[in-house]
Amino acid sequence: AMVRHYKFNVVVKNVTRLCSTKPIVTINGKFPGPTIYAREDDTVLIKVVNHVKYNVSIHWHGIRQLRTGWADGPAYITQCPIQPGKVYMYNFTLTGQRGTLWWHAHILWLRSTLHGALVILPKLGVPYPFPKPHTEKVLVLSEWWKSDTEAIINEALKSGLAPNVSDAHTINGHPGPVQHCASGGYKLQVQAGNSYLLRIVNAALNEELFFKIAGHQLTVVEVDAVYTKPFKTDTIVIAPGQTTNVLLKANRAAGKYLVAASPFMDSPIAVDNVTATATLHYSGSLSSTITTLTSLPPKNATPVATTFTDSLRSLNSKKYPARVPQKVDHSLFFTVSLGVNPCPTCVNGSKVVAAINNVTFVMPKVSLLQAHYFNISGVFTDDFPSKPPVVYDFTGTQQPANLRTNRGTRLYRLAYNSTVQLVLQDTGMITPENHPIHLHGFNFFVVGRGQGNFNPKRDTKKFNLKDPVERNTVGVPSGGWTAIRFRADNPGVWFMHCHLEIHTTWGLKMAFVVDNGKGPNESILPPPSDLPKC
Numbered sequence: 001a002m003v004r005h006y007k008f009n010v011v012v013k014n015v016t017r018l019c020s021t022k023p024i025v026t027i028n029g030k031f032p033g034p035t036i037y038a039r040e041d042d043t044v045l046i047k048v049v050n051h052v053k054y055n056v057s058i059h060w061h062g063i064r065q066l067r068t069g070w071a072d073g074p075a076y077i078t079q080c081p082i083q084p085g086k087v088y089m090y091n092f093t094l095t096g097q098r099g100t101l102w103w104h105a106h107i108l109w110l111r112s113t114l115h116g117a118l119v120i121l122p123k124l125g126v127p128y129p130f131p132k133p134h135t136e137k138v139l140v141l142s143e144w145w146k147s148d149t150e151a152i153i154n155e156a157l158k159s160g161l162a163p164n165v166s167d168a169h170t171i172n173g174h175p176g177p178v179q180h181c182a183s184g185g186y187k188l189q190v191q192a193g194n195s196y197l198l199r200i201v202n203a204a205l206n207e208e209l210f211f212k213i214a215g216h217q218l219t220v221v222e223v224d225a226v227y228t229k230p231f232k233t234d235t236i237v238i239a240p241g242q243t244t245n246v247l248l249k250a251n252r253a254a255g256k257y258l259v260a261a262s263p264f265m266d267s268p269i270a271v272d273n274v275t276a277t278a279t280l281h282y283s284g285s286l287s288s289t290i291t292t293l294t295s296l297p298p299k300n301a302t303p304v305a306t307t308f309t310d311s312l313r314s315l316n317s318k319k320y321p322a323r324v325p326q327k328v329d330h331s332l333f334f335t336v337s338l339g340v341n342p343c344p345t346c347v348n349g350s351k352v353v354a355a356i357n358n359v360t361f362v363m364p365k366v367s368l369l370q371a372h373y374f375n376i377s378g379v380f381t382d383d384f385p386s387k388p389p390v391v392y393d394f395t396g397t398q399q400p401a402n403l404r405t406n407r408g409t410r411l412y413r414l415a416y417n418s419t420v421q422l423v424l425q426d427t428g429m430i431t432p433e434n435h436p437i438h439l440h441g442f443n444f445f446v447v448g449r450g451q452g453n454f455n456p457k458r459d460t461k462k463f464n465l466k467d468p469v470e471r472n473t474v475g476v477p478s479g480g481w482t483a484i485r486f487r488a489d490n491p492g493v494w495f496m497h498c499h500l501e502i503h504t505t506w507g508l509k510m511a512f513v514v515d516n517g518k519g520p521n522e523s524i525l526p527p528p529s530d531l532p533k534c
């Protein structure tokens with residue numbers, strides 16, 4: 001295994017999109033940011049130098065960080081932020097991991113422009129479990145705002161209302177040729193007869209996306225850096241935080257074909273947004289016309305999303321077995337919901353909040369991992385409820401009279417190496433909503449999923465404990481539930497939150513603490529000497 005060195009200069013750069021120019025925070029002046037390349041088991045050292053006026057921290061989304069929680073990145077969870085003018089060296093090893101992951105800022109709303117792909121190739125000489133593609137391409141899907149995203153979220157928090165939605169989606173940084181005022185767009189260059197591995201990342205702040213290429217089928221081979229049983233589809237569905245690898249065969253008449261990313265939002269109050277486009281270019285094609293899509297799913301096309309999600313299975317081969325926990329030590333039931341709390345200074349005298357088990361998470365002033373490691377009292381408690389303190393009708397047909405949530409920095413303690421089953425239930429408080437829940441430090445198996453209220457007697461029997469998909473971010477369906485299982489084999493403090501940025505901001509987050517403090521493998525390593533101070 002190798003040691004790979006990267007330098008990330010956090011700098012402001014003027015960028016023009018949708019006919020207007022604005023300064024954005026970037027890594028090394030790039031949008032999207034640079035792709036990190038490494039191989040399984042390599043060690044990666046990334047020196048982050050903060051040249052901007054904001055506090056910064058970077059998260060390596062999906063990297064397990066075995067015993068190196070100090071490098072995970074979420075501000076005030078595993079580290080204090082890197083202050084202006086300061087430097088922090090992220091140092092971690094890609095033990096047993098390969099595939100497409102990504103990195104992003106994990107503080108404020110900086111991830112709107114601070115994000116990029118993290119590609120982990122298999123060990124030298126180890127083939128993919130699918131036919132070798134001719135070439136690989138990274139496609140980062142994201143959003144673009146004409147105004148400053150920090151101003152947008154600050155305004156929303158002041159008013160207590162929902163923030164403005166983005167002005168466009170982007171593919172590799174560009175809204176594409178269909179968007180008014182956009183020039184060009186990303187060109188995906190291919191050669192007839194070849195096949196390509198597309199590494200697709202959804203880096204959008206607040207939108208799940210459909211992704212489609214006119215005239216071409218896609219074969220899904222991996223999600224969240226775990227191989228899947230290959231299956232063909234014409235549409236993929238990808239939530240913020242998720243990554244999906246597909247094989248694309250350039251098997252059509254040489255020409256130009258439209259590539260599109262459009263919103264999937266089935267919440268009844270969802271605001272629409274603009275489709276991003278790019279073009280698939282066959283080399284040598286002289287035609288100037290672009291073959292367009294015959295159809296794109298409407299934004300509320302839940303059945304399209306469900307069909308896609310239900311097709312996902314772990315590869316579960318001899319070489320890549322699915323190690324699904326068959327017995328459960330901790331059985332947890334968490335509701336994910338929005339709520340309303342009083343706010344005298346807000347527009348309506350109240351503000352929108354979000355919660356897990358009715359707890360709206362309050363960010364601490366020093367990092368939870370430091371508080372845990374150095375035994376600093378008064379930073380958090382470990383009494384996070386294992387089930388909701390209030391009984392809801394989760395279908396949303398009946399709203400509880402009280403939409404108020406409790407506030408707290410409460411964690412749930414897991415014994416090292418214990419097994420966990422967690423049922424995540426959407427509640428329909430204010431509105432049902434699809435919540436892409438991301439767990440740091442672990443992959444988990446998605447053993448079940450359904451509509452309405454989770455019924456333990458009926459639903460547990462139907463769990464797939466053989467070849468469920470393994471991932472790090474999963475959508476809890478609108479008005480439904482998702483069940484996951486994982487083994488708590490990574491000591492540290494691990495954040496779990498909705499990857500719709502606004503829901504995280506509103507408090508839809510909590511953390512697990514895993515540590516027996518017993519032996520070298522059951523405890524985290526000491527903090528690095530340059531760990532930022534608060």
Ligand code: C2O
Binds near residue numbers: 059061104438440495
């Ligand atoms: Cu990709 Cu806690 O985030």
